[in-house]
Every structure is written in structure tokens, then in C-alpha cells.
Amino acid sequence: MSKEKMFKIGTPQCGAFCAGCGAVLAVLLIAIGFWKTVFIFAFALIGLFIGLVEDKKGAVRRVINHSIPGETKIDNFEDMKNKEE
Secondary structure, eight states, X not given: OOHHHHTSTTSHHHHHHHHHHHHHHHHXXXXXOHHHXXXXXXXXXXXXXXXXXXXXXXXXXXXXXXXXXXXXXXXXXXXXXXXXX
């Protein structure tokens, strides 16, 4: 099975992959419950973030800056000190 077809929406390989993921999710929900499954997926996402993102500090800074509407964007500690003065 080629990776290109497995992740391209609309191909039979993608359908089989998504069905497998859904089956695994269903088994987890039934076997261990909703909150334990959410806990496992949260830590899997944290591991994915650690493994994929090269500039972790910059990525976290961008997420925080985009999540606070109407605030002045602070890029570093010096900007924060200058804003307080």
C-alpha cells in the first residue's frame, strides 16, 4: 500500500486506513472509557508536537499570540518589559 494513496481522500486505501483508525478508537472507547481515551490522544498529540516541530518556543508563542484577541503581540521577554514601562 503506497503512502500517497493511503492519505489521499477518496481513495480506497484512505477509506481502509480511516476505517481502521475508527475501529481502534471504538475499541479504546469501549474498553477503557472516554476520558482515558482522551488522555491517551492528548499525550500522543504532545509526542507528535515534540517530534515534528523544530522551533518549539516559536510555535508555542504563535499559538498563544493567536489565541488572545485584541492583545499586543509580544515576541520576546524584552518586548514584555518595554510594554510594562
